Amino acid sequence: MSATAKKRAPLPEDILARKGGEPIVSLTCYTTPMAEIMDEHVDFVLVGDSVGMVLHGLKSTVEVTMEMMILHGKAVARGLSSAMLVVDMPFGSYEESPEQAFRNAAHIMRETGAGAVKLEGGTQMAQTIRFLVDRGIPVMAHVGLTPQSINTLGGYKVQGRGDAGDALMADAQAVAEAGAFSVVLEKVPESLADKVTAEVPIPTIGIGASAGCDGQILVLDDMLGLFTAFKAKFVKRFANLGEDAGAAIADYARAVKAREFPGPEHVFGDAAPGAKK
Incomplete structure (x- = not known):
């Protein structure tokens, strides 16, 4: 491979093979420019249903x-050439039956070229996951805090504390046995995340879980400081681009009002450059 050649995008089986190995890097993204920026740095990019809250101002992913x-x-x-694309299945697109899930998952993959879909739920979704996998749809599972279920979970609460830990472990084991190639663990106690990671045979992708997970994921707009309406303990701001953007916009507004912008270098003369007088 030449120095300028790009790596091929991993397949679900490649992600599965990373169990217990080098940590898997992933981010949630929604636009072409951002996908281009992160492509060489991540193993997979998730188009999350959080897009509804982050970009469209909706109250929830539902x-x-x-x-x-x-x-x-x-x-x-x-925007991708060397990272795998995974797309969330939205609320109501897969819960009714395995057949409904297959139709919608196949539609998503056909339209987007995604390498896999992600759906929420543990033991109750195991049959659906098996149905999809048996028909050629790679599935990333998601247990713990499942945002599409906040109306029944009572909000964005930590999941798996105390006796509830056994149920969460059962969820993770069920999706692994059903054929999911990885599982997102969201907002679960660190010790439980470590236990799940040690006991299930598929990679765990943590978000508000543990550094001991097989990989990590954050929403790009959260970690860049672009989206601050949803403040979660597990989000680290690796930049504060929202503040930078606000300052830049304020400076632009000032320059316009002062007639400093556009300047001579931003406007066009009557004659084309190089034209004879």
């Missing part, structure tokens, strides 16, 4: 539609 996921899935796909 309001997100298939059309929105496909639109943003296509956008992110255009």
Whole structure:
């Protein structure tokens, strides 16, 4: 491979093979420019249904539609060449039956070129995961805090504390046995995340879980400081681009009002450059 050649995008089986190895790096993204920036640094990019809250101002992920996921899935796909694309299945697109899940998962993959889909739920979704995997749909599972279920979970609460830890472990084991190639652990106690990681045979992808997970994921807009409406303990701001953008916009407004912008270098003369007088 030449120095300028790009690595091929990993397949679900490549992610599975990383169990217990080098940590898996992933981010959630919704647009082509951001996908291009992160492509060489991450193993997979998730087009999350958090797009509804982050980019569309919705109150929760429950309001997100298939059309929105496909639109943003296509956008992110255009920016990737060396990272795998995973797309969330939105609320209501897979819970009714395995057959419904297959139709919608196949539609998402066909329209976006995604390498896999992600769906929420543990033991109750194991049959659906097996149905999809048996029909050629790679599935990333998601247990712990499942945002599409906040109305029944009572909000964005830590999951798996105390006696509830056994149920969460059962969820992780069920999705692994059903054929999921990895599982997101969201907002679970660190010790439980470590135990799940040690006992399930598929990679765990932590978000508010443990550094001991097989990989990590954050929402890009959260970690860059672009989206600050949802303040979670597990989010580390690796930059404060929202503040930088606010300052830049304020400076632009000042320059316009002062007639400092546009300057001579930003406007056009009557004659074309190089034209004879």
